[in-house]
Amino acid sequence: MDENELTGRRVRRARADLNLTQEQLAERAGCHVNVVKKIESGGAARIDTYHALARALGLRTSQLFESPGLGADLHADDRAMALMALRQTIAPPVGLTGLPDTDADEPVSMAGLRRAAGELAVAYYRDDYTGLGRMLPPVVAGANHAVTALGQEASSLRADVMLMAGRYLTQVRAYDLAHTALRDAVQEAARAGDRTRAAAGVYLQGWMLLRQGRLDETEALSVATADAVEPRLSRATRTELGVWGRLLLRASAAAARNNRPQEARSLLRVAHTAALALGGRTATEPSSWGRFDVSSVVMQAIENHAVNGQPARVLGLSKRLPKALTAALTTNTRNRHVLDVAQAHAQLRQGDEALRLVGGLREVTPGWLRHQALARDVFRSARSVRRRPLTSTQRELGQFLSVN
DSSP: OOHHHHHHHHHHHHHHHTTOOHHHHHHHHTSOHHHHHHHHTTOOOOHHHHHHHHHHHTOOGGGGSSSTTOSOOTTOOTTSGGGHHHHHHHSOOBOTTSSBOOOTTSOOOHHHHHHHHHHHHHHHHTTOHHHHHHHHHHHHHHHHHHHHHHGGGGHHHHHHHHHHHHHHHHHTTOHHHHHHHHHHHHHHHHHTTOHHHHHHHHHHHHHHHHHTTOHHHHHHHHHHHHHHHOOOGGGOOHHHHHHHHHHHHHHHHHHHHTTOHHHHHHHHHHHHHHHHTTTTOOEEETTTTEEESHHHHHHHHHHHHHHTTOHHHHHHHHHTSOHHHHHTSOHHHHHHHHHHHHHHHHHTTOHHHHHHHHHHHHHHOHHHHTTOHHHHHHHHHHHHHOSSOOOHHHHHHHHHTTOO
16 A cells, blocks of 8 residues: 555545545535545645645644655656756765765866855846756866865855755755755765754755655754754844744744644744844845745744635735835745735635736746746636636646646
8 A cells, every 4th residue: 555545544534533524524624525535545635735634634734644754755856857967966976985086186166166156046046947957066066076175174165055956956846866965965064063054954954844744854853953053142143043043934834734833833933032133134044044034934924824724814914014024025935925825815715816916926936936836726726716717818827837
């Protein structure tokens, strides 16, 4: 029996324990009865669907699955030939030294590598994933060579390069390769004696685990690391507060998705303490956790309401956000917020507004939108609540998102 069949059996047994029909469970979870039938028959679904079913059944989402991490990730396309060059540099064969075999006579330009690493971050925040995918292999190879030639002197730089590689690979759902990149980043940061950089690698690892539905692991890892790096507020640097706060937000996101709302709120409160300690300033680290301030905490609270099926709260909080706060958000955070708002409109049967918001994202950030499974879910939900046929523009949006 494969993993999907085991999950389906757990859903079926939990439903029977509550004396619910498939139709009643579907109504509680806010999904179509055919989705329940598909899952109980051994079909696969997105993690948000499992979360809604678990909430309807009074379970933690992780209780529907086998031990985390077992089985293949059905959503990853990391075996595609398009990733071959990056795979060869991130996971190359190694010799007796345990390091990749490089040309020892090739000169190392640390200044050039630092400039290249900065260009990776610029491409990432422009949502230029095609360009980033082309840029990464030679930069990773250069960082590998620098560590071979210079040792610990180049460890921090290689850590930053591998952090960015891990972010890109998680974004395109190449999870096995992302894990390798992030593991190397943490190890290089530890070798350089930089706990803050290592904690940043753990934060990104939590994102990867979250996308795989490994919610218990994400929360536990993020909380343990946050506890380990918790700074003394009276003398903490912005970077220390930023990575600590981001780890707490990651743990809150996992708890919310795992039907642990009290824990999610508690973690948000501590993250808010970290944000207030910044004194109105913003902490940033482009290579890893990005940005942290009060707006980050507010956005996470809205996202938690979204995953917990509270669309009215999502829209209510969104309307009360100051324009100055939303203008200060990073591009990815702002885009994710727009998707949360679009999902809320779809859940409230406001399909045209949901499709308008998703269409707006296509205009400004098509590269990012292509990799968002939530966008496809919102499109399907919005389409299902419309009483009129889709317009030509809306049909084009569906084609862009590869939604049949």
